[in-house]
Amino acid sequence: MGFFTDAYDLFCISLVTKLLGRIYxxxxxxPNPGTLPPGxxxxxxxxxxxxxxxxQLFFGWLGDKMGRKSVYGMTLMVMVICSIGSGLSxxxxxxxxxxxxxxxxxWLGFGIGGDYPLSATIMSEYANKKTRGAFIAAVFAMQxxxxxxxxxxxxxxxxxxxxGFPKPAYQDNAAGSIxxxxxxxxxxxxxxGAVPALLTYYWRMKMPETARYTALVAKNxxxxxxxxxxxxxxxxEDETEKMEEMVSRGSNDFGLFSSQFARRHxxxxxxxxxxxxxxxxxxxxxxxxxxxxxxxxxxxxxxxTMSALEEVFRISRAQTLIALCGTVPGYWFTVFLIDxxxxxxxxxxxxxxxxxxxxxxxVPYHHWTTPGNQVGFVIMYGFTFFFANFxxxxxxxxxPAEIFPARLRSTCHGISAACGKAGAMIGxxxxxxxxxxxxxxEAGYKGGIxxxxxxxxxxxxxxxxxxxxxxxxxxxxxxxxxxSGEAQDNDDAARGSKVQPSMA
Numbered sequence: 001m002g003f004f005t006d007a008y009d010l011f012c013i014s015l016v017t018k019l020l021g022r023i024y025x026x027x028x029x030x031p032n033p034g035t036l037p038p039g040x041x042x043x044x045x046x047x048x049x050x051x052x053x054x055x056q057l058f059f060g061w062l063g064d065k066m067g068r069k070s071v072y073g074m075t076l077m078v079m080v081i082c083s084i085g086s087g088l089s090x091x092x093x094x095x096x097x098x099x100x101x102x103x104x105x106x107w108l109g110f111g112i113g114g115d116y117p118l119s120a121t122i123m124s125e126y127a128n129k130k131t132r133g134a135f136i137a138a139v140f141a142m143q144x145x146x147x148x149x150x151x152x153x154x155x156x157x158x159x160x161x162x163x164g165f166p167k168p169a170y171q172d173n174a175a176g177s178i179x180x181x182x183x184x185x186x187x188x189x190x191x192x193g194a195v196p197a198l199l200t201y202y203w204r205m206k207m208p209e210t211a212r213y214t215a216l217v218a219k220n221x222x223x224x225x226x227x228x229x230x231x232x233x234x235x236x237e238d239e240t241e242k243m244e245e246m247v248s249r250g251s252n253d254f255g256l257f258s259s260q261f262a263r264r265h266x267x268x269x270x271x272x273x274x275x276x277x278x279x280x281x282x283x284x285x286x287x288x289x290x291x292x293x294x295x296x297x298x299x300x301x302x303x304x305t306m307s308a309l310e311e312v313f314r315i316s317r318a319q320t321l322i323a324l325c326g327t328v329p330g331y332w333f334t335v336f337l338i339d340x341x342x343x344x345x346x347x348x349x350x351x352x353x354x355x356x357x358x359x360x361x362x363v364p365y366h367h368w369t370t371p372g373n374q375v376g377f378v379i380m381y382g383f384t385f386f387f388a389n390f391x392x393x394x395x396x397x398x399x400p401a402e403i404f405p406a407r408l409r410s411t412c413h414g415i416s417a418a419c420g421k422a423g424a425m426i427g428x429x430x431x432x433x434x435x436x437x438x439x440x441x442e443a444g445y446k447g448g449i450x451x452x453x454x455x456x457x458x459x460x461x462x463x464x465x466x467x468x469x470x471x472x473x474x475x476x477x478x479x480x481x482x483x484s485g486e487a488q489d490n491d492d493a494a495r496g497s498k499v500q501p502s503m504a
Contacts, residue, residue, distance in 0.1 A: 001200040002076065002119055003139055006112045007146025009083060009193040010048055015154045015316050016186040017044060022308045023182055024094035028174045033303050038444045040098050046428040047102045048109035053421035055113020060414015064407055068122045071114065072204050078111030079197045087191030117413035120401035129479045133338035133398055140397045141331035144389065148328055151320030154189055158312040161185050167307035177307040185312065256408055264485055268403050269412055271471025275347065276396040276420035278465035282354065282458045283388050285427035294318050299374045326382030330389025342476040343395045344469065350391010351466035355459050357384040362455035392465060396420065402475040403483045
């Protein structure tokens with residue numbers, strides 16, 4: 001439910017940015033309704049990612065220092081407060097409203113950032129090795145339902161207000177096409193993100209700390225056995241001695257910046273961080289700017305031919321359709337197949353197919369923009385989402401939770417995820433400017449390279465992701481201790497303790 005809320009909060013903003021432009025930046029003397037100025041659009045779309053990046057690093061580190069459970073509730077409360085704060089961004093001027101909104105979106109992102117390393121680490125440390133991939137991927141798959149819920153909620157709210165307060169198109173009556181009611185719509189949509197987070201808080205607080213953290217990091221074998229007895233509803237007293245023995249001889253106490261970590265896991269961390277970085281450039285630029293692409297291919301009508309709420313309704317309908325047909329199924333294909341096919345093959349295939357479909361959109365781009373061909377474009381576009389999610393968008397989340405030692409697991413996942421969000425920021429800010437038509441950019445923007453060339457760039461980025469995947473090891477069917485080297489260390493320590501007395 002945490003991930004469901006994360007996705008809802010991160011992506012619902014893209015559904016209402018056109019509405020924000022109309023409400024706060026419309027000049028009634030102009031033939032077209034207002035849009036957010038370039039700097040404001042970049043800030044509103046991207047500021048939550050800056051917060052998420054910070055939160056992933058901070059809460060990832062804190063999760064290894066204080067324990068997974070103690071930090072887990074904090075992230076939810078930050079999300080609840082800031083979701084409500086986002087909807088209550090009141091001020092006298094448009095600039096002040098946007099500044100307040102960006103303030104709350106940053107701290108909302110900060111809370112969301114903590115969910116990434118903690119959710120993945122907790123799930124990996126509770127799951128068994130046969131179904132671990134599916135369980136971690138299922139946590140991440142809730143992102144798909146969060147994106148879908150954002151679209152459905154926006155559809156319902158905009159349809160209700162549209163039916164209750166019908167308005168003319170902008171070209172028929174510029175002032176009357178917006179109406180004061182429109183200001184409630186975006187606020188309600190943003191504030192509803194607090195509801196699932198609030199409902200989840202009680203259950204998070206009831207969860208015991210993971211046994212792996214308690215035993216291997218906090219070094220309390222008795223409490224670890226007791227916690228697992230509660231979780232599994234099985235008595236585990238007999239295991240306490242074994243766990244205490246394992247804890248007492250745990251020898252691999254090297255730190256994140258040690259040469260031993262660099263030798264053992266340096267390339268792995270480079271692999272998880274770089275693939276997540278490259279993936280998120282493509283994934284977030286696609287997700288946040290679907291509405292611009294749909295408008296460019298004339299799937300959504302020109303803004304002046306619609307009222308403000310009609311535009312919100314049509315944007316949310318298009319994004320809901322893409323989420324339902326491409327995004328959500330992709331996640332669940334990963335859940336069902338990750339422990340059969342393996343992480344490595346799914347990630348390679350995903351990057352490769354994303355490259356193919358991006359090129360399929362870019363090469364004949366002019367064909368797709370002609371009337372009658374939009375449906376083909378949307379189907380191809382939907383497939384890029386399908387293979388992002390039945391591919392690297394899921395596996396880049398799963399693998400960092402499996403291959404690093406317990407006391408650095410949350411930190412390393414946080415670092416990898418933060419690199420992903422750095423990519424998301426490039427996608428969010430970069431695509432906004434790059435996709436502008438070189439000859440006829442939107443008001444306030446300079447000419448970019450256009451959508452077609454932007455798609456070529458994204459195809460190249462996916463190809464790089466394919467190459468960097470070869471740095472990431474396959475964790476399928478192996479225990480966390482085998483992958484991190486902790487099992488080998490314990491075996492070496494056990495052999496050493498047997499040899500020592502005979503030497504004496």
